[in-house]
Amino acid sequence: MKLVQRIKTYRISFLCCILVCHFFYNPTDSGAVQLTTGNLDTILASNELVIINFYADWCRFSNMLAPIFDEAASKVQEEFPEQGQVVMGKVDCDKEGAVATRFHITKYPTLKVMRNGQPTKREYRGQRSADAFLSFVRKQLADPIKEFKDLKELLELDDSKRTVIGYFDRKDVPEYNIFRRVATNLKEDCQFFVGFGEASERMHPPGTPIVVFRPDKVRSNDKDETFLGSLKVYDELNVWASEKCVPLVREITFENAEELTEEGLPFLILFHKPDDNDSVRKYDDVVLNELYSEKQNVNFLTADGVKFAHPLHHLGKSQSDLPLIAIDSFRHMYLFPDIKEMEVPGRLKAFLQDLYSGKLHREFHYGPEPVTDPLQQIEGRKPTSPPESTFKKLAPSKNRYTLLRDEL
Missing domain, CATH: 3.40.30.10 (Glutaredoxin)
Structure with missing residues (x-):
């Protein structure tokens, strides 16, 4: 009898432990993450993509969007569960006035897109539906760079688009990580291509990757231009590529x-x-x-x-x-x-x-x-x-x- 009682006691304790763990580590409140002055900078710094809904409770349009945005956030979390990829957050602008001021919010709802901790120059202006938000996130997290296996492929590029081409020995080098970050920021303005190893070895000295800008020759008289700065300095490459990809x-x-x-x-x-x-x-x-x-x-x-x-x-x-x-x-x-x-x-x-x-x-x-x-x-x-x-x-x-x- 004592053995049976002990087994029952262990079972009850085990079930209680499961319930406690589920309560603390699987909270029932789903949807967008509430952002405040306390957690905003940490979330921005630790995620590649953050989409923020700046809202006001008194705004009818904010209230219309709220359940849709929360539903989208749940779908995004289900499809992209890996930490550091994407967060969909929301800011109550009446309670978090400092955050609203920081991002110059004057209209509600405003949907800001943050990449690598910085606001992108384009806000979200697509359809306001859970599926549309999910589709947008998929597109944003897709690899912005297409790899070519042979230089002949570059002859078939669309001349009506501005293009940045990287020639690298291999992918696991710091220069390529910086190249990819820049491509992520500018993929709406330029198409990015890269070749590794034998695919690009004729275009650069061994151990010295290079990046080249190719203008939209159908509409421009500009010439191809090689980046002359350091590929190990993100700001140098980002400024140069921005000037080339965003035309006058x-x-x-x-x-x-x-x-x-x-x-x-x-x-x-x-x-x-x-x-x-x-x-x-x-x-x-x-x-x-x-x-x-x-x-x-x-x-x-x-x-x-x-x-x-x-x-x-x-x-x-x-x-x-x-x-x-x-x-x-x-x-x-x-x-x-x-x-x-x-x-x-x-x-x-x-x-x-x-x-x-x-x-x-x-x-x-x-x-x-x-x-x-x-x-x-x-x-x-x-x-x-x-x-x-x-x-x-x-x-x-x-x-x-x-x-x-x-x-x-």
């Missing part, structure tokens, strides 16, 4: 229009036909050679005039008038008088200066001003009659980021 002249699409408008800079846009790469290259050259100093004041863009037919219509133009150049100041759109004058030295810069000085706006309201600049003394030139901005309509809401009922 960017293409605006419906996917990035909201992001570009939020930068708050006027647009100088070349509208062109889809297959007109010649105009794009000429525009790139003019911007690089004459307008580089203006990059802090204006966004230089190209736009497919077929996809963006609506702004053309507001300008009183159609696809048959392409290519053409216009400024969108987020108040009005101003048409550059003659695309043929784009390559005339100083002409496009004078057009920008007329925007800064307010001349374009004044002439819209009060008619043309007296001409004193010889560059402007062209017979038959007429003042523009600018319509309202169309691109400002693509900007994010003043009160919240894009979160529509049909997305939910």
Whole structure:
């Protein structure tokens, strides 16, 4: 009898131990991790990817998103259980005002993406559903680098995309780890390729890996360029690759229009036909050679005039008038008088200066001003009659980021 009682006692103790362990190590509260000033920096430093939902309890849209984000966090945790990969967190901006201020949060909900402890330049602007969040995480954690086995494969690369190519002896070297970190940061802007051993040995001295940038030759006159800094210094390679991968002249699409408008800079846009790469290259050259100093004041863009037919219509133009150049100041759109004058030295810069000085706006309201600049003394030139901005309509809401009922 005593033996039976002892066995029963052991069983009860064992079950209690299991319950205690389950209670402490498998908590029932699933979903996104609540982030505070106390745990934020540790989580950012110890995870490759962190997605943060900045919310406010009084915000209706925050409350609509909350259960979806928690469901997504549970799905992400189930698929990516390994520590250090990804965390989906949330910040109560009313309780954690210091955190909200640190990340310049003024709209709710805001979804920030952090990689290797630093905010990415693109916030999450995709569909607000658990499956969409999971798909986004999968894409972010996918290897950003494609390996080639033979140099001939590089001849088949898409020339319309900017490319960074690494030539290494082997993968298990510090230089490659840095190369991969940079690729992770810039994979939305460049395609990355790498070759090891025999696949790339003809392209670099033994024991000395090199990294080469290949421009989008279809749309650019730039040449291939080799990185001359230290591949053992992350900041050196990251700054160099960022300058190459994020061009001075960017293409605006419906996917990035909201992001570009939020930068708050006027647009100088070349509208062109889809297959007109010649105009794009000429525009790139003019911007690089004459307008580089203006990059802090204006966004230089190209736009497919077929996809963006609506702004053309507001300008009183159609696809048959392409290519053409216009400024969108987020108040009005101003048409550059003659695309043929784009390559005339100083002409496009004078057009920008007329925007800064307010001349374009004044002439819209009060008619043309007296001409004193010889560059402007062209017979038959007429003042523009600018319509309202169309691109400002693509900007994010003043009160919240894009979160529509049909997305939910």
